[in-house]
Amino acid sequence: MNFYFAEDSERGFSKIYSLKSDSxxxxxxxxxxxxxxxxxxxxxxxxxxxxxxxxANYAVKIPKVQYTGYGRTKNGYHLRFWYLTPAVYxxxxxxxxxxxxxxxxxxxxxxxxxxxxxxxxxxxSNLYQYLTINHETHDYYLIGNQRKDIILNINSNQKKFKTFxxxxxxxxxxxxxxxxxxxxxxEIIKRQISFIENYIGKHPHTEIxxxxxxxxxxxxxxxxxxxxxxxxxxxxxxxxxxFFKALVSKYIDDVLLFNKRNDYxxxxxxxxxxxxxxxxxxxxxxxxxxRFSNLWGFRGYNLAKLKQNDKYPFLYQFSARRFFDQALTxxxxxxxxxxxxxxxxxxxxxxxxxxxxxxxxxxxxxSFKEFYKNYRLKITNSTAFKKVIINxxxxxxxxxxxxxxxxxxxxxxxxxxxxFLKNEDSVEVTIKNKRNITAPISLYTVKDKQFKTKxxxxxxxxxxxxxFKADGYDKLALNYEQIYPEYNSLNNFKNINNSIIxxxxxxxxxxDIEDPYYNQIFYNPNIKYNLYDGIILGVNFNNRPVIKHxxxxxxxxxxxxxxxxxxxSFSFAYDQFFEKTKIYKIRYGIAGSNFHYAxxxxxxxxxxxxxxxxxxxxxxxxxxxxxxxxxxYVNREIQPNQQAIESDRYNILNFRYIYSKPNVIRRLQYxxxxxxxxxxxxxxxxxRYLKFFDKKRSFNxxxxxxxxxxxxxxxxxxxxxxxxxxxxxxEQTLFGRSESTGLFSQQFVISDGGFKSFYxxxxxxxxxxxxxxxxxxxxxxxxxxxxxxxxxxxNENPRFFYENGIRLNFVPNILELYFPVYTNExxxxxxxxxxxxxxxxxxxxxxRIYNFIRRGLL
Numbered sequence: 001m002n003f004y005f006a007e008d009s010e011r012g013f014s015k016i017y018s019l020k021s022d023s024x025x026x027x028x029x030x031x032x033x034x035x036x037x038x039x040x041x042x043x044x045x046x047x048x049x050x051x052x053x054x055x056a057n058y059a060v061k062i063p064k065v066q067y068t069g070y071g072r073t074k075n076g077y078h079l080r081f082w083y084l085t086p087a088v089y090x091x092x093x094x095x096x097x098x099x100x101x102x103x104x105x106x107x108x109x110x111x112x113x114x115x116x117x118x119x120x121x122x123x124x125s126n127l128y129q130y131l132t133i134n135h136e137t138h139d140y141y142l143i144g145n146q147r148k149d150i151i152l153n154i155n156s157n158q159k160k161f162k163t164f165x166x167x168x169x170x171x172x173x174x175x176x177x178x179x180x181x182x183x184x185x186x187e188i189i190k191r192q193i194s195f196i197e198n199y200i201g202k203h204p205h206t207e208i209x210x211x212x213x214x215x216x217x218x219x220x221x222x223x224x225x226x227x228x229x230x231x232x233x234x235x236x237x238x239x240x241x242x243f244f245k246a247l248v249s250k251y252i253d254d255v256l257l258f259n260k261r262n263d264y265x266x267x268x269x270x271x272x273x274x275x276x277x278x279x280x281x282x283x284x285x286x287x288x289x290x291r292f293s294n295l296w297g298f299r300g301y302n303l304a305k306l307k308q309n310d311k312y313p314f315l316y317q318f319s320a321r322r323f324f325d326q327a328l329t330x331x332x333x334x335x336x337x338x339x340x341x342x343x344x345x346x347x348x349x350x351x352x353x354x355x356x357x358x359x360x361x362x363x364x365x366x367s368f369k370e371f372y373k374n375y376r377l378k379i380t381n382s383t384a385f386k387k388v389i390i391n392x393x394x395x396x397x398x399x400x401x402x403x404x405x406x407x408x409x410x411x412x413x414x415x416x417x418x419x420f421l422k423n424e425d426s427v428e429v430t431i432k433n434k435r436n437i438t439a440p441i442s443l444y445t446v447k448d449k450q451f452k453t454k455x456x457x458x459x460x461x462x463x464x465x466x467x468f469k470a471d472g473y474d475k476l477a478l479n480y481e482q483i484y485p486e487y488n489s490l491n492n493f494k495n496i497n498n499s500i501i502x503x504x505x506x507x508x509x510x511x512d513i514e515d516p517y518y519n520q521i522f523y524n525p526n527i528k529y530n531l532y533d534g535i536i537l538g539v540n541f542n543n544r545p546v547i548k549h550x551x552x553x554x555x556x557x558x559x560x561x562x563x564x565x566x567x568x569s570f571s572f573a574y575d576q577f578f579e580k581t582k583i584y585k586i587r588y589g590i591a592g593s594n595f596h597y598a599x600x601x602x603x604x605x606x607x608x609x610x611x612x613x614x615x616x617x618x619x620x621x622x623x624x625x626x627x628x629x630x631x632x633y634v635n636r637e638i639q640p641n642q643q644a645i646e647s648d649r650y651n652i653l654n655f656r657y658i659y660s661k662p663n664v665i666r667r668l669q670y671x672x673x674x675x676x677x678x679x680x681x682x683x684x685x686x687x688r689y690l691k692f693f694d695k696k697r698s699f700n701x702x703x704x705x706x707x708x709x710x711x712x713x714x715x716x717x718x719x720x721x722x723x724x725x726x727x728x729x730x731e732q733t734l735f736g737r738s739e740s741t742g743l744f745s746q747q748f749v750i751s752d753g754g755f756k757s758f759y760x761x762x763x764x765x766x767x768x769x770x771x772x773x774x775x776x777x778x779x780x781x782x783x784x785x786x787x788x789x790x791x792x793x794x795n796e797n798p799r800f801f802y803e804n805g806i807r808l809n810f811v812p813n814i815l816e817l818y819f820p821v822y823t824n825e826x827x828x829x830x831x832x833x834x835x836x837x838x839x840x841x842x843x844x845x846x847x848r849i850y851n852f853i854r855r856g857l858l
Contacts, residue, residue, distance in 0.1 A: 012063030067218035128208035232290030265328035272349025414491035445473035532596035534562025569593035722753035722763035748839035816841035
């Protein structure tokens with residue numbers, strides 16, 4: 001949004017004045033839909049191994065740094081990709097637009113650059129630099145051979161970058177910690193360079209620039225980040241791990257030249273693998289939450305025991321279990337942001353560790369070194385790496401370079417059966433492949449949660465039975481060390497005794513990650529309020545760990561202090577995912593609840609449902625499409641000696657289609673709703689549109705249209721409501737569901753007509769309703785709203801309503817106030833009872849509040 005509404009003075013552009021060769025003008029044009037690529041028509045044919053000199057005269061307007069990470073900073077400039085560079089010719093032109101992903105396919109070149117800057121500024125670059133100090137300027141002569149690109153930092157702060165001189169390297173960086181001494185930092189960098197070069201080889205250049213802008217731009221925040229002032233990790237750990245990642249990136253990106261938009265998995269895989277190896281060597285026991293993992297009440301959780309290297313398979317599984325992961329050969333510009341920055345690099349790194357364990361550490365490391373040495377500063381691709389590693393092992397790796405790399409197939413094996421053979425003093429194990437990838441798997445014998453032996457099993461495309469010597473172990477386990485990423489690791493364990501209850505029940509407060517040794521049930525406090533039940537306290541029991549299961553249940557028994565009754569709700573649901581259809585998932589379930597809708601009168605709801613959620617065209621698209629079908633059974637308690645009417649016990653068949661496209665600038669969502677009751681059938685639609693004019697001003701439009709196909713019901717219980725519906729499906733969270741006067745009658749939930757004002761005349765329609773609600777930003781959270789509606793009931797003429805007023809939109813859908821000003825019944829503000837006409841939106845939903853905070857902070 002910031003870039004979209006930026007002023008022209010804040011954006012950048014390029015303007016080419018001329019392109020010449022041998023003093024003759026060259027014809028050129030930009031490519032359609034790729035305005036950053038120039039096609040130059042030469043005046044004569046350029047034969048193989050011939051060269052041409054092109055002189056370009058052009059101007060570059062530097063944008064603000066906030067948009068791309070490069071440009072004008074507060075104290076100067078940080079520049080990259082600001083100059084013309086030739087495209088790579090390899091079996092044709094490899095054309096690639098700069099999509100702000102820092103992955104341009106470039107060949108190395110020799111650079112010379114002359115730069116004159118005001119004397120108050122200082123320059124740092126990844127090129128060798130020679131400085132001449134004049135009266136008013138610093139004149140730099142820069143030179144660099146076999147460099148992929150140029151990075152310049154021009155800054156008035158001379159101390160922004162520090163230089164660390166080692167035996168064979170000079171490291172210039174603005175990623176340092178002032179609390180760590182220069183000598184300590186120097187020793188850490190020296191150790192890291194030695195570690196990297198032991199795995200892959202030496203960097204070809206003496207000087208290496210490691211800049212924070214590039215590093216920060218291409219990585220998400222630490223997903224488990226804890227404020228530094230709490231000092232959760234060992235001294236130097238956070239800076240050291242961050243700098244190591246940046247340094248590895250320079251060793252790979254500066255040296256290996258290939259199309260990262262297609263072959264990113266290789267560089268990301270090596271970088272992530274080296275990061276895991278470094279942590280495993282120097283910080284093997286550091287957990288994700290650092291010293292907070294030892295806090296009383298938390299240290300017993302599996303989440304607290306999660307080591308730094310455990311987060312890689314954990315986050316991969318988080319995405320894979322929801323089928324949000326993508327194949328590693330998916331072009332980088334087609335990956336979702338989370339997959340590009342987290343899941344795909346993690347899967348690629350885990351793949352390298354998978355190979356390391358399967359083919360042997362020495363074979364993998366020698367392959368890294370050979371590939372790095374043979375293709376250093378040469379155009380190459382991942383196929384060359386495949387050839388190198390295959391030549392260094394006698395094991396079949398086609399499963400890796402085909403299914404693991406080229407598809408999003410998921411590894412999932414289980415121990416189906418264990419049989420003890422007394423006559424042979426051995427154990428017979430049957431392993432089942434639950435999915436459609438055949439990959440090698442590791443099988444362990446386990447005693448007291450420690451593995452004793454390990455073997456690799458291959459060729460399990462369906463089931464396979466092998467034998468183990470019975471030798472002092474009580475469990476068998478697959479992938480015990482989490483070497484390779486797996487779709488579901490809970491079915492990897494089996495007791496030798498084949499007991500019926502192989503895993504005891506474990507209760508956990510709030511939430512935790514899955515524990516393969518227990519069947520977990522989570523519980524957390526549940527607090528609600530309504531006028532009739534008063535404060536409602538209870539406990540929610542569920543089976544939803546951090547990574548959700550396909551089958552979920554939720555049971556919430558409550559006690560209401562005012563009504564002094566037991567209340568509550570329940571739900572059971574199963575998600576069925578689809579990989580090769582336009583359907584993303586189908587959710588089947590049943591749910592119900594029991595609360596009070598009036599003083600001493602309760603209601604029960606019960607509804608089986610099926611919902612279908614469709615896939616997006618790509619994971620980079622925003623928006624959802626879904627269909628919901630359900631039958632809602634409602635039973636409302638009635639007063640003693642009172643005869644039940646149709647609004648007390650009823651069931652409604654409901655179909656609903658929902659479309660949402662929440663773009664940043666323009667947002668559109670609509671729902672089409674059909675309801676078939678005992679005595680009525682009706683259709684309705686709810687369309688909402690939001691458009692931002694700038695970062696602070698917006699226009700909001702909602703249209704509601706509904707009509708009855710048939711309606712033989714009595715009264716207005718099932719009718720359309722202008723300013724408040726009866727919510728007979730019990731979907732809304734209303735504090736005073738049956739109130740017509742008093743504070744709780746002023747609660748506003750947008751539905752049906754969406755009006756905020758109260759009217760003296762009837763405001764229900766049992767035949768037709770059309771309504772439009774609009775609001776326009778005035779200042780910050782102050783908006784003006786205007787609404788208009790037509791209502792038509794049977795045997796009555798159409799009625800027209802309109803209103804306007806002021807909306808204080810403090811926190812959307814959580815805290816809002818509506819002040820009516822004028823309606824078709826006159827001015828509202830002059831009424832003595834005006835305070836009773838103010839409407840409010842307030843929620844007691846902790847989930848809604850949490851999601852708002854999460855979106856704002858994460």
